[in-house]
């Protein structure tokens with residue numbers, strides 16, 4: 001909607017000096033937008049609208065569902081596209097264009113932000129401070145964390161775990177404030193919050209909005225928050241309101257006088273309605289009509305004639321050193337993983353599995369009839385450690401993606417550090433649990449001496465590492481909705497094509513085993529069970545006339561001994577050697593792990609590139625000669641510019657200096 005503000009001064013491309021550079025970080029930020037609209041293909045997500053959020057104030061963004069509140073927040077914080085219109089930022093008298101350096105002063109709190117369930121409020125903030133405040137000393141970081149806890153009124157919950165749907169932790173309101181606190185540690189000057197009160201009752205929601213007010217006042221931050229159906233009390237905690245419908249802005253101005261403005265147009269708030277309910281009623285049912293829409297708001301800040309680009313000095317851009325990234329990530333991940341290492345359910349599960357398997361293969365001997373049970377046991381032990389690591393790593397990428405994107409975009413750490421730390425830390429519970437399982441089955445089934453145990457545990461560990469890597473590959477390469485199907489099909493393939501059930505030469509695709517890591521795991525496990533202690537098996541079965549499967553070793557009377565090599569031959573494993581098996585498993589392990597990392601890196605780079613393109617949009621306009629960003633002299637009183645429509649060189653633009661590669 002077009003405001004009734006003053007006519008914007010004439011501007012043409014002759015303003016060659018309009019983009020100066022600012023080296024000093026702005027002390028405050030206000031954001032202004034004019035005739036801003038966003039479309040996704042044919043879908044109009046935000047109709048042309050204008051507004052301002054001044055530093056130190058908290059502005060509510062209300063409107064009908066689908067009116068574009070989230071889209072507007074994304075556009076203002078440059079996380080989302082701008083199709084037409086203009087957004088600029090101001091620091092007192094100076095008007096600033098968007099730049100990568102400015103991005104560090106703009107924070108965004110998502111509606112469904114994620115944080116670790118196992119960390120306390122203080123730990124969450126402290127780890128965030130360690131990653132995002134590279135220049136601060138430990139004491140300063142702790143002071144900033146304590147200050148944030150006080151400011152957001154989180155003192156009583158400071159040492160409570162965040163919790164999750166499954167484990168009780170802090171309340172919903174405390175969680176929302178923690179999300180805000182995490183973003184505010186770096187002291188941004190503009191904060192966009194997507195529905196900070198959603199899911200909260202009105203008392204708790206009021207505490208959240210009061211905390212935002214405190215932040216705005218004490219840290220001089222401009223805050224804009226989308227909000228659904230606030231109570232009157234919460235509504236009035238906001239300084240101003242931007243009320244949207246699908247056609248644009250219906251009202252922007254002080255919250256206190258919003259209903260008066262509507263009353264002036266014959267829409268007084270009925271006694272049965274609270275002010276915010278009535279405003280929503282007006283927009284949802286389009287009661288205002290087109291006549292009055294444009295007249296309701298206050299005067300616009302004039303569109304500037306000159307924009308300055310803030311370029312931080314490159315030394316202001318660095319992140320914490322790689323060793324510190326690894327230390328913090330490890331400490332943070334360990335806090336999450338540690339409780340699962342000796343978690344009662346999983347210990348019981350693996351003890352139970354061990355006892356069941358030990359009961360089935362109980363105290364095996366060294367007769368011919370023990371060969372098949374030993375062989376199947378050599379299969380059964382590692383197969384457990386194929387399923388668990390594969391299935392438990394499937395969700396690693398989907399469940400971390402939101403936080404990963406966020407932390408990578410704030411340059412908190414490199415993807416490589418995260419990948420190494422997370423994937424290795426997650427192995428710890430599996431190492432402990434496989435140790436329990438393997439040792440129990442081993443002891444109950446009488447598989448051999450310590451060296452045999454070591455070989456079997458080594459095989460299991462290799463299988464575990466290999467299948468965790470394959471799980472990570474799936475996790476990075478496939479959408480979450482396809483993961484279980486793909487993994488189950490793959491597990492079935494691995495399970496069947498080992499040569500154990502049907503000799504591989506008798507299958508239509510005998511070469512399939514070569515592509516099956518389980519084939520090599522089974523081979524190695526059979527070597528461990530039969531080949532290490534050199535024990536031979538006494539020929540003969542208990543059942544008369546049953547004959548022998550090993551005629552070269554056993555005579556007609558059933559006398560003789562069967563060596564391991566005969567067993568390998570009988571089951572088609574004689575062409576394998578432990579070296580080939582280890583080599584093949586390592587090849588699968590390394591290939592899938594590296595592929596998982598490369599794919600994840602591409603995914604994250606694509607996200608960062610998209611953000612970077614949004615950031616660069618205004619810079620590209622600038623490089624195009626300036627005519628695009630600021631309005632030419634025409635009859636319209638607001639700008640109408642197609643940001644992003646211009647492609648051009650970017651000489652003199654700071655974007656390159658901190659171009660991101662997440663590795």
Ligand SMILES: Nc1ncnc2c1ncn2[C@@H]1O[C@H](COP(=O)(O)OP(=O)(O)OP(=O)(O)O)[C@@H](O)[C@H]1O
Nearest residue numbers: 040043044045046064065066067068069070071072
């Ligand atoms: N990436 C996108 N692609 C296509 N359409 C989109 C996209 N993002 C938003 N939209 C559409 O744009 C419109 C505005 O979406 P937006 O999420 O900004 O609305 P909202 O006011 O925040 O809604 P709500 O109050 O229901 O959360 C909706 O119709 C939505 O479906």
